Amino acid sequence: MTSRWQAYRREALRDDLVAAFIVAILLIPQSLAYAILAGLPPQVGVYASLLPMAVYAALGSSSVNSVGPVAVVALLTAHAIAPVVAEGTPATAAALVLAAEAGLLLGAAALFRLDALAALLSTPVLHGFSTGAALAITLSQLPALLGSPARGFTAPELAASWWGSGVAGHALTAAFGIASLALLWWARGHARALLARWLAPQTASLLSRCAPLVVVALSIVLAWGLAADAKGLALVGTLPPLTLPLSLPPLDAALWWKLLPSAVPLALVTFVSSLAVSEGLALRRREQVDARRELTGLAAADLVAACSAGMPIGGSFSRGALNAEAGARTRMAGAWAAVLMALAMLLLTAPLAWLPRAVLAASIVIAVLGVVEWRAFAEAWRYSRPEFAVMVIVGALTLFVGSEAALTAGVALSIGLLLQRSASPHVARIGRVGDTEHYRNVERHEVQTFPGVLALRIDESLVFTNARRLVSAVDRQLAALPDTRRVVLLMSPVNAIDYSALEALRALHDLLLERGIRLDLTEVKGPVLDRLRAGAWDKWFRGRVFLSHHQGMLDAGGHGP
Template identity: 60%
Template sequence: MTPTPPSYRRDSLRDDLLAAAIVAVLLIPQSIAYALLAGLPPQVGLYASVLPLVAYALVGASSLNAVGPAAVLALMTLQAIAPLAGQVDLSAAAVVLAAEVGLLLAAAAVLKLDALAALLSAPVLQGFSVGAAISIALSQLPALLGSPAHGVHLRALVDSWVESSRAGAWLHPTTAAFGVSSLVVLLVARRHLQPLAARWLSTDLAKLVARAAPLVVIAIATGLAWAFAAPSHGVTVVGPLPTLHLPLALPLFDAELWLLLLPSAALLALVTFVSSFAVAERLGLQRGEHVDGRRELAGLAAANLAAGVSGGMPVGGSFSRSALNAEAGARTRWAGAWTALFLALAALLLAAPLAWLPRTVLAATIVVPVLAAAEWKAFGLAWRYTRGEAALMGLVAAITVLHTAQWALGVGVLISIALMLQHAARPHAALIGRVPGTEHYRNVTRYATELTPGVLSLRVDESLLFVNARQLPGVVAKHLDAYPDTRRVVLQMTPVNRIDLSGLEALSTLQTVLRERGIRLDLSEVKGPVLDGLRAAQWSSWFAGRIYLSHHQAVRDEQGMAP
């Protein structure tokens, strides 16, 4: 459990300070890059990396989650606010968006809605991960090559690039030299630097050296841009950063703007929680740390609300920064607060050098990690495991690239729910028989089994709920058509975790149908909570069969009497 400040021990402080210094150095160029990715001034990324980190340290759940601007959230922010260009200041819109995300996450924490994370199923998340990686890489391609083209999705980007090409501005050689060379160095370093460094350094230190490669590339590129006066050769640089002062103020209150951004904010809140919680859980398991979902919601809410009152943008947990935070030895979540302090100091001290940083190099530092983090292998696994979910992954990825992340996630959630309802609406009742020489009963289509004459044994493989309960009598009737001499139907209820009112009515209907055919209905292996519910409904007043402790006992009781 993360200690509170009064119990903040000296060794924890030392380790947190070291981790914070390392993460802060990485966070400065990332913050600027993600702000530019979102179509915002570079200082917005810095603002989003100060107070939000302190707010999360005060409220959040994870000792390792490094909160701040993130690539996917920046892409979603861009797609949410870009249509408002010319109507409202985009920085003001980003602040409103962050505030809305914070308020939605806070409401979810109060209402204990952390289970809503399940709305983003693995296929949707993985498809979105790949689609977002492709979209981000494509959006940075013009910056890498020095083209003025831009667009929030593939079609807009292609149209803009065609228009730029007609004007002869599809490529700027000097800019492309900076961007492409940085990209190549980063790709090579990501693949080979760690094993090379491990020849002389410890494994943990080699990892840190490999993660520091972007900082080295940025430093070299900045030095070269200054030495050769790159802006005079047409290379776009970050430019002078304004004095770092947090513009503390409430977000612009425009009811129409808030309402317009609400759907995007809802999806951003969902993605923020799901992705951040996944990072916190994964790293927490490595430390034996339990991460409370509701408290994580509260921490992320506090971070985004802080961004909303300090001129920032939506923030969340970053896997790359959080992993670096862990490897650097962070002990508590207060490392995030120290990171904010170091970042503010570094931004003040490094403002002049950062002004010479080519934007094309920032684009390279975005493209490499997002392409590496995308879950490409998930498509192969999904295709081998279930073609339907693989198709869902492909659809979500395609919509993310061709349209917007909001549409992709919305469609993905709706299709996931539809697939779940389709599966749940068809209750599976397997015909089971006894495995010879045992008291175990298995599906007759998968095992060599023995059937007891006159007894139809069926294992109900779904909970009986309103979405599927009405199908139960028909499912049993189909099995009876194959075994017309049946005198008893015994339902093995082991997989049934719940029976709602519709399920209760379906059992009553099934018993009536079977009684008219001279067949008795019995149940076996009913779970305690399910049985409690049946008793509370006083079902003994109409249920004429028996309940057996084991299915074998039910089948052996050929006279319908308990032995």
């Protein structure tokens, strides 16, 4: 242990501490802002940034992913706890239960190796949801930005609340909010280039990412100097002493049951979005990410958050990218960031009480709009109109209905598209390319075909969704070639075959046999052949199996050329 610590201190400690310091600086305003976004006291975001980050550092997979409060998870949390809060449950208690449920679900997924569930949220669904969530979050922050008492997390809720309140805004609040928004927007686009005139490019990039802290510090000084609280400016207010309370979340069975339907999509989004962050950053650093360890780390972080007065957590791309850019070497950078943030909160509680909530709202708006990839919609429109439609529908539902409805619809639509694509196996008639042993689609290439032999390539795995179409697909090809004496199926693209497909293959074999046509298979993969043998197909199959398609076409006993 001593030697490992000495090696770490010699090779990575300094770099990890520098990265941790920079991330901790950014995390202070973000943790406060995202807690408020979720409808929770600001200190809850601080608690969710301490022990969870340290636990992920111990159990997670990514060396730079920074877990803690994030915008999308905060929005999902707000949607989930709103109904029970309206019934009288304290928001903090509901958030603890939700974090515990998400942690348990992620832990179960890790235990049973269900990391493949990440595929339920396809890229179009994620793009649509993240865009809709960014717009919904932006709208939800407009009241805080302008000083209106209106509240809402969807466009209709916000419009109704704003209309009902009859308050357009508060001049001083709007001044702080709009000025902060403008400064942050300018800094995002120009601060790096300006600093690069005097500093090294990497240093300039790191300092430009700390622009939110500069805006926060300026706003605190101005709010204090103007005694803005007496003029109606909403402030963060006095934070309680940093005590890090440790206890189990409320063990109220009724509350757990009410929040469980919301915990499922929350856990799924947490895993998928965090895994995307980890994998994206790992590609830049030429590292590997273990999906199961990501599940384990996120599960532990959520459970610790539930036991330390926190809120549901996720992985942050902005903080992770900053961590990587700052030179973090190991996951210990996350643990050090938690320690440094705790020290900062012990020292900065008094100044942070003067932080205007409008400034936090501005920082949220800039953060969420900065990560939206608008070009994805244009690319999807050109590439696949159905997937573009999924993106638009999910985004619109997130903005106008709610995140749970959007995610449910997105998963259903993605499954529907998958079933539609796989329902009809692509069967291509193929022929020989010149004097080679290559065979290609007759409709795309100039090829030779063999009299009496119908060569077909099955371009899908054969499963229950498409198995019933196999016979009809082959029969359509036979209708154009009535003199066929042998059908040769090239099976190399087939990676799997289930029982439904086995029965369909038997039906095709028997139909051809009745017509005096022999069915042969070529290039059958080992696992597929194992499944066929397990299905006792040797009791009814009368054709032959060839290692190569060319060998099958040249079979002298099968009416080849």
